[in-house]
Amino acid sequence: MVKAFIAAIKERATGSEVAQALNPAQQVIKIVNEELIGILGGETRRLQFAKNPPTVIMLAGLQGAGKTTLAGKLGLWLRKAGHQPLLVAADLQRPNAVQQLQVVGERAGVEVYAPQPGSGVGDPIQVARDSIEHARRTMRVTSSSSTPPVASASTRS
Numbered sequence: 001m002v003k004a005f006i007a008a009i010k011e012r013a014t015g016s017e018v019a020q021a022l023n024p025a026q027q028v029i030k031i032v033n034e035e036l037i038g039i040l041g042g043e044t045r046r047l048q049f050a051k052n053p054p055t056v057i058m059l060a061g062l063q064g065a066g067k068t069t070l071a072g073k074l075g076l077w078l079r080k081a082g083h084q085p086l087l088v089a090a091d092l093q094r095p096n097a098v099q100q101l102q103v104v105g106e107r108a109g110v111e112v113y114a115p116q117p118g119s120g121v122g123d124p125i126q127v128a129r130d131s132i133e134h135a136r137r138t139m140r141v142t143s144s145s146s147t148p149p150v151a152s153a154s155t156r157s
């Protein structure tokens, strides 16, 4: 990825794009900026909210990819946008994952639904199901932070 990034910049920076520019130095900065935006995604996608709340958001990713952190950021962003996010502690496997989500939720000012202690104790499927019922009762948008056992098993390679 880094090699492709550098190659793309090299090609554009040594091409006519720069040679014909009024200010070649500024043109190089513009190219780097554009390429950076490109590798970081470029396009944005809007969240789709469910017609009948709650909206359930599942974050999938390899271990340590930043799912829990993103759940907190998303919760904060949704709260500021006037929604009622709820973080669900459904990673009941990894030691202290529940506590981690509680800290993240507290910092973001977002409620955390954590009926099970985790660290190997509790049924994540039951927690996920109950969280929707809990959210429905209190009319919430659900941002679910979980590493379901099946998914985490497949990411442990």
Ligand SMILES: Nc1nc2c(ncn2[C@@H]2O[C@H](COP(=O)(O)OP(=O)(O)OP(=O)(O)O)[C@@H](O)[C@H]2O)c(=O)[nH]1
Pocket (backbone or CB within 6 Å): 061, 062, 063, 064, 065, 066, 067, 068, 069, 070, 091, 094, 097, 147
């Ligand atoms: N630099 C950087 N670090 C990040 C980012 N997001 C998360 N991290 C760090 O990466 C580490 C793992 O983040 P988590 O949010 O716990 O990742 P996770 O996917 O929930 O991890 P598991 O639940 O163990 O699978 C932590 O030390 C975070 O502080 C980010 O956007 N940038």
Ligand SMILES: [Mg+2]
Pocket (backbone or CB within 6 Å): 067, 068, 069, 091, 097, 147
């Ligand atoms: Mg996590």
